[in-house]
Amino acid sequence: MQADGPRACRFGRRWYLNNESWHPYVPPFGEMKCILCWCVSGETHCQRQECPPAACTSPARRDNPCCAKCR
Secondary structure (H helix, E strand, O other): OOOOOOOOEEEOOEEEOOOOEEOOEEOOOEEOOOEEEEEEOOEEEEEEOOOOOOOOOOOEOOOOOOOOEOO
16 A cells, blocks of 8 residues: 655654654764765665865864864
């Protein structure tokens, strides 16, 4: 039987609406800020934030904890 409206996604113990996005929570690590998930017609898709390569030998993660930048 086909549903009339857009389907929701289940991730862990939570449900997310179609087109909703979130940072996944993974025990025991907690919220994964560098990964973004979203719901598309009942399917969950996740992707790690893409970062440009740092052009220095010892980059820091000051402003963005996901991507290293030169000082």
